[in-house]
Amino acid sequence: MSTAGTAPQAQLSESEMKLLQTLIYQECGMHFDSRRAHFLQDRLYRRLRECRMDSFYSYYRLLISKEGKDELAKLLENLTVNETSFFRNKAQMDLFHKHILDGLFRRKQEQRTYSLRIWSAGCSTGQEPYTIAMLVADALSYHVLRNPSGYDPILPRPLIPVPWKVEILASDISYSALRAAQEGLYSEHQMSTVDYSYRLRHFDKVGERYAVKKALRETVHFDFHNLKTEYLPQRNDVIFCRNVMMYFDEAEQKRLVEKFYRCLNPGGYLLVGHAESLLGLTDKFNMIYRETGTAYQQIEVEL
Ligand SMILES: C[S@@+](CC[C@H](N)C(=O)[O-])C[C@H]1O[C@@H](n2cnc3c(N)ncnc32)[C@H](O)[C@@H]1O
Numbered sequence: 001m002s003t004a005g006t007a008p009q010a011q012l013s014e015s016e017m018k019l020l021q022t023l024i025y026q027e028c029g030m031h032f033d034s035r036r037a038h039f040l041q042d043r044l045y046r047r048l049r050e051c052r053m054d055s056f057y058s059y060y061r062l063l064i065s066k067e068g069k070d071e072l073a074k075l076l077e078n079l080t081v082n083e084t085s086f087f088r089n090k091a092q093m094d095l096f097h098k099h100i101l102d103g104l105f106r107r108k109q110e111q112r113t114y115s116l117r118i119w120s121a122g123c124s125t126g127q128e129p130y131t132i133a134m135l136v137a138d139a140l141s142y143h144v145l146r147n148p149s150g151y152d153p154i155l156p157r158p159l160i161p162v163p164w165k166v167e168i169l170a171s172d173i174s175y176s177a178l179r180a181a182q183e184g185l186y187s188e189h190q191m192s193t194v195d196y197s198y199r200l201r202h203f204d205k206v207g208e209r210y211a212v213k214k215a216l217r218e219t220v221h222f223d224f225h226n227l228k229t230e231y232l233p234q235r236n237d238v239i240f241c242r243n244v245m246m247y248f249d250e251a252e253q254k255r256l257v258e259k260f261y262r263c264l265n266p267g268g269y270l271l272v273g274h275a276e277s278l279l280g281l282t283d284k285f286n287m288i289y290r291e292t293g294t295a296y297q298q299i300e301v302e303l
Pocket of ligand 1: 028029030080081082083084085088121122123124125128171172173174177225226227228241242243244273
């Protein structure tokens with residue numbers, strides 16, 4: 001029922017909902033089953049109001065037009081769930097820190113390549129890639145202490161010791177999440193899982209918030225990447241894609257895992273979220289685990 005002076009609210013028909021669901025799936029792989037349909041409807045109504053439009057079909061036409069590119073990006077941004085935290089899934093981070101990194105450093109040192117590339121795919125507001133950076137810096141100083149490479153140390157000691165090169169690429173489909181990540185400012189609440197020694201070494205207190213120090217920030221490079229596309233960052237030693245695939249259907253998960261396989265260096269690692277698994281999606285990875293932490297290692301193909 002409409003009130004005098006207020007425009008009547010547009011109705012979202014079943015066929016319009018299907019059109020929009022298909023478009024969203026094609027654009028970013030997100031799948032809205034019956035449990036999440038309500039969330040999708042709510043966000044669509046919001047965007048329609050924001051655009052001051054009165055029909056979902058016209059809104060759909062806008063989204064598929066050249067002029068609607070910005071609105072499409074806004075809609076997708078409104079549909080993402082950006083929940084994240086520092087040191088999320090501690091057992092898995094321990095496995096990465098103590099087992100995966102140690103193996104990678106040894107291998108790289110033997111090959112005298114001294115360079116490591118890690119990709120946080122679906123990095124949200126940055127807590128995941130900054131956690132990775134802190135752990136890599138820690139593990140690398142420890143490795144260099146025990147396995148000197150013969151290079152003269154530089155003073156003051158850089159975060160990443162010579163001759164090592166560490167690239168951490170962090171990507172997301174949400175521009176606002178990427179902006180926050182790049183800014184690297186976190187509240188006391190967001191810092192609750194960061195222990196005192198990490199706070200001291202890698203953050204400056206700025207008013208009520210904590211700012212990521214320049215040296216740590218410089219190890220992470222943020223960029224926009226839609227995981228639905230084919231052009232994804234190559235030659236990674238480790239890919240973190242945690243709590244992203246759970247929003248995709250099985251067909252899209254299979255396609256994504258296949259892409260990750262191709263984006264990894266031989267024998268590279270893929271780390272997925274606590275509630276996610278590669279079971280039934282691929283047979284090209286072996287699962288590894290320590291305590292309760294799990295990861296997947298690419299099976300190297302013998303040529
Ligand atoms: C729940 S957060 C997970 C953040 C972090 N990986 C973690 O586990 O704490 C999911 C992130 O995936 C991003 N995302 C969803 N679909 C995406 C896509 N097609 N391409 C890239 N990022 C996507 C969202 O924007 C969101 O920031």
